[in-house]
Amino acid sequence: MAARRASTSRISAKQREKDFPSGEFHSSDDILFCSVCNEAVDHNRKDSCVKHLKSEKHLKRKRLQFVQSDSGETGKKQVTVSSLFTAQTKAGEVRDLARFQLTEALIKVDIPLEKVDNPSFKIFLEQNMKTMGVVPSANWLRKQYAPKVFQAQRKSGKCNQIRIRSNEVGGTKNYFLTDSHRFGSLHSLIQHYKKRPLKFNQVEQYLTYAVPNLNLHEYQRWFYSSLCREEAEEKLFKVPRDGAFLIRGREEPGSFAITFKAEGKVKHCKIQREGRIYIIGTSAEFESLVELVNYYRKTPLYRKMRLRYPVTEELLQRCSTVSTFVDVYGTKYVDPSEIEASVLSERDKRKKDKIVHRDMLALVIYCKPKSDKKNKFDKSMHVNKALFDLNGKCGFLLQPKWLKSQLSKPFIDKTVKQTIEIRVLGARHLPKPSRNIVSPFVEVQVYGVHENNTLKTMVVSDNGLNPVWLDTPQAVKFNIYVPELAFLHFCVCVEDMFSDPHFLAQATLPVKGIRSGYRSVPLKNGYSEDIELASLLVHVSVNESGAGN
Structure with a gap:
């Protein structure tokens, strides 16, 4: 019995309607209604429907309906509120679409909308466009549907063009769209149609905003269309002040670069154009280069530096002919180091004493693995940690025998004891300083002693998971003069949009413990703590006194 009930509960109202003669029941939104009584009936049980049909109330209403049908009267079927609302909504959408299509057709064939008010034309529309319902007036079509037609044309990429005609009357040139309105200049014509609507294609439209010139930067004196990186740096070095800037075009189409001076150094930053938008960095977007420059005149671009002095030919000429900064900018600049100590107030002296005291503390606590500058870690601690890693971190090291001899002079003798060739091949699982993808x-x-060679790989864009440097031209050779005092230091950095390096990870290894071959170098953070899974893949070739090892 339970299984039988479960099967009957799955019957829909539409299916139950088919179990009875046509016209007895009708369904709406899975609800079964009696067509005679207009009442809902339980469709899950067939005996409920049969019981309703045999009820005295139903038979009485059925006889009454039979009498009304003989007299020509018909009854309405009961439906749910949701189905009725859906039907009305669909009918309204069909009606609005028909009126929109009528307005669009009249505008395209240039038939005035006032023709709709013609009685003969209105009767024709009512007979042949029944989906439109009541035919609206011309004013209603112009207010409600003509703007929608215009917006649809504008979104589809169509531009409306109207010819501005001109002629000369009595030596005076006139500009006009229609013969009834003539103007002495284009400016007066535009101002007129900003206050009064411009009628075309049965649409009334006011002139609002002029289309901006996307290449407005070409008329600015700080823009150089063809200027290479080296020439831009040469111009910036001639201006002795932070905040000097220029924007130059790059060889790549749709790409620019802003070159500026900050903290005594020349910096570059790429500006990419995508359509009508200029993008600097990863998120800053501007509609023009002029807007970009005006924004960074008020907002710092690099640390606390704002754009202040555009590098023009006039400024470069003034910088080359005068010798003092006052003559260039008309501002007196005083170096703080030139101020005499007697001029300092007592408060300044106390502040100076505190700074000296703080610096003395930094000198005394020399083992603290921390630097005053952000992201600048103590490299001496890295070397110290690597030195004790060589002997199993036992806590002490024996002094080399040659160092005890009075005849040894490692800082004077420049005999090459060992050579090491290093080639960086790849890395994996590099740490992320922020949410952005790193470019390491x-x-x-x-x-060590006398070593000054450095290897720097190329920057791999947007790959901190498994960057590869297979395009490195060749291995770099390091000459080792004192192997006991030499350490190999790997530093992984990331470049920001101003090409400034930022520390990511490091590894410092004593040269005495390095062997030839392909090696995986575990990476550590700035405090010599292990970074999980982070490592470098390098190829090392060690030669002792020129012999292969």
Whole structure:
């Protein structure tokens, strides 16, 4: 019995309607209605429907309906509110679409909308366009549907063009769209149609905003269309002040670069054009280069530096002919180091004493693995950690025998004891300083006596998971003069949009413990703590006194 009930509960109202003669029941939104009584009936049980048909109330209403049908009267079927609302909504959408299509057709064939008010034309529309319902007036079509037609044309990419005609009357040139309105200049014509509507294609439209010139930067004195990176740096170095800037075009189409001076150094930043938008960095977007420059005149572009002095030919000429900064900018600049100590107030002296005291503390606590500058870690601690890693971190190291001899002079003798060739091949699982994807590069350097060579790889864009440097031209050779005092330092950095390096990870290894072959170098953070899964893949070739090892 339970299984039988479960099967009957799955019958829909539409299916139950088919179990009875046509016209007895009708369904709406899965609800079964009696067509005679206009009442809902339980469609899950067939006996409920049969019981309703045999009821005295139903038979009485059925006889009454039979009498009304003989007299020509018909009854209405009951439906749900949701189905009735859906039907009315669909009918309204069909009616609006028909009126929109009528307005669009009249505008395209240039028939005035006032023709709709003609009685003969209105009767024709009512007979042949029944989906439109009541034919609206011309004023209603112009207010409600003509703007929608215009917006649809504008979104579809169509531009409306109207010819501006001109002629000369009595030596005076006139501009006009229609013969009834003539103007002495184009400016007066535009101002007139900003206040009064411009009628075309049965549409009334006011003139609002002029289309901006996308290449307005070409008329600015700080823009150079063809200027290479080296020439831009040469111009910036001639201006002795932070905030000097210029924008130049790059060889890549649709690409620019802003070159500026900050903290005494020349910086570059790429500006990419995508359509009508200029993008600098990853998120800053502007509609023009002029807007970009005006924005960064008020907002710092690099740290606390704002764009202040556009590098023009006039400024470069003034900088080359005068010798003092006052003559260039008309502002007196005083170097703080030139201020005499007697001029300092007592408060300044106390502040100066505190700074000296703080610096003395930094000198005394020399083992603290921290630097005053952000992201600048203590490299001496890296070397110290690597030195004790060589002997299993036992806590002490024996002094080399040659260092005890009075005849040894490692800082004077420049005999090459060992050579190491390093080639960086790849990395994996590099840390992320922020949410952005890193673009890493690797610097390799040897700390020791007389060593000054450095290897720097190319920057791999947007890959911190598994960057590869297979295009490195060749391995770099390091000459080792004192292997016991030499350490190989790997530093992984990331470049920001101003080409400034930022620390990511490092690894410092004593040269005495390095062997030839393909090696995986585990990476550590700035405090010599292990970074999980982060490592470098390098190829090392060690030669002792020119012999292969």
